Amino acid sequence: MHMDSDISPPLPALVSFAGIQKTFAAPEGDGTLVAVEGVDLTLEEGHILTILGPSGCGKSTLLNMLAGIYKPTRGTVTYRGAQVSGLNLRTGYMTQNDHLLPWRRILANVRAPYEIAGMPRRSATAKAMELIDLVGLTGFENAYPTQVSGGMRKRASLARLLAYNPETLLLDEPFVALDAQLRLAMQAELRSLARRLGKTVLFVTHDVDEAAALGDKCAVFTARPGRIRQVVDIDLPADRDLMTLRQNPDYGRIAAKLWDLVTRESREGRISHET
Numbered sequence: 001m002h003m004d005s006d007i008s009p010p011l012p013a014l015v016s017f018a019g020i021q022k023t024f025a026a027p028e029g030d031g032t033l034v035a036v037e038g039v040d041l042t043l044e045e046g047h048i049l050t051i052l053g054p055s056g057c058g059k060s061t062l063l064n065m066l067a068g069i070y071k072p073t074r075g076t077v078t079y080r081g082a083q084v085s086g087l088n089l090r091t092g093y094m095t096q097n098d099h100l101l102p103w104r105r106i107l108a109n110v111r112a113p114y115e116i117a118g119m120p121r122r123s124a125t126a127k128a129m130e131l132i133d134l135v136g137l138t139g140f141e142n143a144y145p146t147q148v149s150g151g152m153r154k155r156a157s158l159a160r161l162l163a164y165n166p167e168t169l170l171l172d173e174p175f176v177a178l179d180a181q182l183r184l185a186m187q188a189e190l191r192s193l194a195r196r197l198g199k200t201v202l203f204v205t206h207d208v209d210e211a212a213a214l215g216d217k218c219a220v221f222t223a224r225p226g227r228i229r230q231v232v233d234i235d236l237p238a239d240r241d242l243m244t245l246r247q248n249p250d251y252g253r254i255a256a257k258l259w260d261l262v263t264r265e266s267r268e269g270r271i272s273h274e275t
């Protein structure tokens, strides 16, 4: 059969959410609270999906379902072709809190996953040092977490996450506590690391600029119950330079589109609260 070499087959999805609803017991009374509703979403291997939406729309709940921590009430979460049931050990989580062990030096924190896996100490140290180098922390490996800056703690936390070698990174507002400059540096680092290591990333954020700069696509959610308002393709170069991206007119166009979707959401939210 003749195949047109210019047309490559579409990539199979690594992650797929199909018809997802998740409810919880309401905090008061005996009703239920619908956290997310009717979510259909796919993500290809090696891509970065940013998830943008107002507080409480179920962004973290979505990551928790992919990690297998929560079970969907309705619908199916699929990872590499298999339904997620039980903990999904191919994913690794990082949240706002870096969860570094304060009594361990940076090196010992990053080495911990290798120790847990039973790797001999010498090789565990060598592997941890490689990751420390990868995230730009060489020279700080003997410091304790309290002796380094917030940005360095995030780097250490990222290195430790990579030591678990998850295929897919679930990042829940990991840079929220950082100042603007450090945040930009971390975003650039994350994007370049993810591409270099071939990681797939789901990145939750409230920040439109971060969502546009980091993602290959962005899922914009409505207020609770969280539904997908739109999935926006971020057609910027894969090897984009985050430091100069803000001057790129394509970036401006995409960020404006996301702002429009997000503010439409808050306008409607305000209207529905008022009525």
Ligand SMILES: Nc1ncnc2c1ncn2[C@@H]1O[C@H](COP(=O)(O)OP(=O)(O)OP(=O)(O)O)[C@@H](O)[C@H]1O
Binding pocket: 024, 025, 033, 035, 053, 054, 055, 056, 057, 058, 059, 060, 061, 062, 224
């Ligand atoms: N384990 C739980 N038990 C009960 N309710 C929960 C649970 N986890 C989440 N919820 C509720 O589900 C809704 C969505 O929460 P979730 O944390 O996923 O939102 P989010 O979009 O990540 O919010 P934020 O941006 O503020 O972190 C919220 O109303 C929350 O209170």
